[in-house]
Amino acid sequence: MAFAAKKEKPRDYYAGESEWSAVYAEALQELKDTMDLGYLTGESPADVLKIAATDLNNGFLLIGQGKTENVSVFVWRMPEFNPA
Numbered sequence: 742m743a744f745a746a747k748k749e750k751p752r753d754y755y756a757g758e759s760e761w762s763a764v765y766a767e768a769l770q771e772l773k774d775t776m777d778l779g780y781l782t783g784e785s786p787a788d789v790l791k792i793a794a795t796d797l798n799n800g801f802l803l804i805g806q807g808k809t810e811n812v813s814v815f816v817w818r819m820p821e822f823n824p825a
Contacts, residue, residue, distance in 0.1 A: 779789045
């Protein structure tokens with residue numbers, strides 16, 4: 742017996758400024774950092790949660806995208822940050 746794959750409907754939800762601000766105001770710092778990275782990079786929440794200090798290399802943040810396996814490269818100016 743074969744089953745037809747259920748098509749997943751894309752999620753098109755966008756948190757407006759009031760919703761974003763309300764969550765951000767009550768969030769722990771870890772969630773604020775995650776929200777900031779997602780906002781600045783445009784990456785999915787799942788990909789943002791996988792970011793580690795080891796993804797920083799000489800001022801570049803390399804993010805591997807989960808579904809497509811593409812790599813996004815972002816340039817960060819953080820001379821004071823040294824994950825080593």
